Amino acid sequence: MVKVSPGASLAQSAASGSAFARARPAFLPRQLSDEELALFVGAGQRRELVSREVIFRKGELGRAMFVIEAGSIQLEFGDGMPDKLIGPREFFGELALFIGNHARVANAVAAEASVLRVIEHAEFETLLQTQAPLLAQFMRRSFSYLVASEQQLIQNLKRRNEDLLVTLDSLRQTQTQLSTAERLVRTDELTGLCNRRGLYHYLDELRGRRDPGQRLGLLLIDIDHFKQINDHYGHLTGDIALRAVAREVQQAAAATDLPCRLGGDEFAVLVQVHDTEELRSRAAQIAAGVRALRFHAPAENLLVSVSIGASLCHETSEWSAWYSDSDCALYLVKGEGGDNFRVIA
16 A cells, blocks of 8 residues: 555545545555556547546446546446545556456446546556556555456355345245245145145136046035034044044045135045946045044044045036036935935936
């Protein structure tokens, strides 16, 4: 770092129009010494700028360095990085001279009316030949500053990367929480089966889940005399019976099927089968499985049965028509005393 004393002409320029020069401290890593300033002012082309005039834009290729003689320049890095305001005796864009055709890393905009000295590549090469010791000192200091800046940038990027990882982890946790909440909204709390909301969501996506080689079928299952179970054994036993029936319904469902509890003691299974005979087999499995259930005290004498109505779903019909057909079959079974199933084509 070099301690500098502004020259007379520079001090007059700064005093005439730049509040920046009065506000900045005397020691800055990118300020030029008196000898360096005189060298670049003598070699560079003078350029006057109005406020907000653009000197170059980020990404542009450049072969010139700039020295601020009066005024101030704002370097806008973007990508969430803070801008930088630099003032008299400071320089920028020097990498274009050191390596040639260097892409600018920031927008350079005049923060106020300013005066620059523009040192093109040819002028810099001439200075290297005639003022090698002074240019070597300048380049060493410039490279030291650039290395320190790159190290700081790496540290900033590392922190940003760590922040990004934390953010991504938070997003994953949020997504998991949302998925869990969504699953809970579509799941019957007592039995763990899908509820009506989940069924309707499934129906909305059914086209993409269909096996083209199979037909849809709907089984509606009601527990026989469920109110009497609750009245005689209590609601806790009734809940045990509901969960037990739900397990039998679940076990009868294939991977492509959707078992659900519609509410109360009513269950449903939307199945994909080849024919009516396979649909009948599913109904028989559920009825037999429920009939074989046995419970512990104080409900050791409880025998549970179900009534099942089933039908194949017509491709051109909607859910309401499917439900109506299976409900008609269920009504017939109930009218015959229950503990049975009926399938209609």
